[in-house]
Amino acid sequence: MIRISTLLITLLFFVSCHTSKSVIQTTRKGSKTYNSEVRASGKSSSKKANENVVNAKNSETKTSETQILEATTRVKVTNEIILAYIEKYKGVAQSNMEKYGIPASIILGQAILESGSGTGPLCLYANNHFGIKCHKDWMGASVKYDDDSIDECFRKYDNPYDSFRDHALFLTAGSRYSQLFKLNKTDYKAWAKGLKDAGYATDSQYPSKLIGLIERFQLNQYDGGNVEKKVVSLDEKLAGKTGLEVNYQNNDPIRYVVSKGDTLYSISKKYNISIEDIKKNNNILDNSISIGQSIIIK
Secondary structure: OHHHHHHHHHHHHHHHHHOOOOOOOOOOOOOOOOOOOEEEOOOOOHHHHHHHHHHHHHOOOOOOOEEEEEOOOEEEEEHHHHHHHHHHHHHHHHHHHHHHOOOHHHHHHHHHHHHOOOOOHHHHHHOOOOOOEOOOOOOOOEEEEOOOOOOEEEEOOOOHHHHHHHHHHHHHOOOOOHHHHHOOOOOHHHHHHHHHHOOOOOOOOHHHHHHHHHHHOOHHHHHOOOOOOOOOOHHHHHOOOOOOEEOOOOOOOOEEEOOOOOOHHHHHHHHOOOHHHHHHHHOOOOOOOOOOOEEEOO
């Protein structure tokens, strides 16, 4: 009897030792992610694109007011980023409205939506702010990007202003979008629906997304032609007339058009103004500026 009891105790001890393994926890896989990989023709560039996406996300402020923007890319940005983007490009949009007849509100709305307010991988790597694909007549640089299909060809530009100019030329060339220019330039709703009808986007919700952005951020205020009239024209920027100090009238702000090699530090030293004041005057969130950008000095 004693031998049996001893055997049972030994058996129970042996079993308990082998059932005390640590529990291995596994994390649940996340929801489906959108492909943000951009590839230069013939070369892999996904690493750079992904690094840019991370940098863009890190620049977001800690605010609950965020927007999900989705057209050729899908990104989450704060209202502050969107407002800074509008401030940066509203002058270019108005210049294009005056020259090409495209409502500034439509230009800005499309740029915000298609580029993720400048944070989308296609915009960061290729300076493509409008999600324009190569098409058969494109002779410039290009990148591969997964959109409606895998490895679609998208246009690549040297700078954002080339993208804004090409967007205007894209809409005005040929007959595909000709019906749009029969519309009133202040009727952004009709323009938004007309873009979809002409085949600019495959998303059935494209007009409502565009109209929603325009109304939320009051982009139609720039269609009146009285805002930012003093901004240096896009053609001057594209012609390389940078590094200029522009003072239109005695009461107007002094502006400087960024040229190659300029930094916020060099501009601040040139005009004896602090970097923080320059950033505040221009709603610049970080220390990055681009060639052709119009900077308010004072």
